[in-house]
Amino acid sequence: MLITNGxxxxxxxxxxxxxxxxxxxPQTATWGAAIPAAIETLNDNKKGSYVDGVFHKAxxxxxxxxxxxxxxxxxxxxxxxxKWLADADVLSVVPxxxxxxxxxxx
Numbered sequence: 542m543l544i545t546n547g548x549x550x551x552x553x554x555x556x557x558x559x560x561x562x563x564x565x566x567p568q569t570a571t572w573g574a575a576i577p578a579a580i581e582t583l584n585d586n587k588k589g590s591y592v593d594g595v596f597h598k599a600x601x602x603x604x605x606x607x608x609x610x611x612x613x614x615x616x617x618x619x620x621x622x623x624k625w626l627a628d629a630d631v632l633s634v635v636p637x638x639x640x641x642x643x644x645x646x647x
Contacts, residue, residue, distance in 0.1 A: 543606045543642060547621035548575035551614035572618055579604040580621045601647050608636045609643040617647060
């Protein structure tokens with residue numbers, strides 16, 4: 542049993558092909574259903590700055606129940622305790638067979 546503190550949504554991209562005249566069609570992105578997850582902050586650096594403002598860099602470990610053999614999403618949306626954290630690129634997906642869960646690093 543996994544104790545969850547947030548949700549994970551996968552970005553689903555559709556379109557992006559070529560029509561019958563050879564003209565490219567644009568891609569559209571939508572967010573999938575919310576999946577309960579345990580979200581842990583690995584690194585959160587708020588010391589970044591540039592001429593016009595500031596930025597912060599963060600990385601997260603997201604654990605979901607079940608073994609996911611083919612996790613195809615390249616981007617995910619992370620929400621913890623009702624607060625949006627990030628729309629981030631997936632770095633790696635690691636199945637944890639001993640505890641029947643999957644960890645996603647972003």
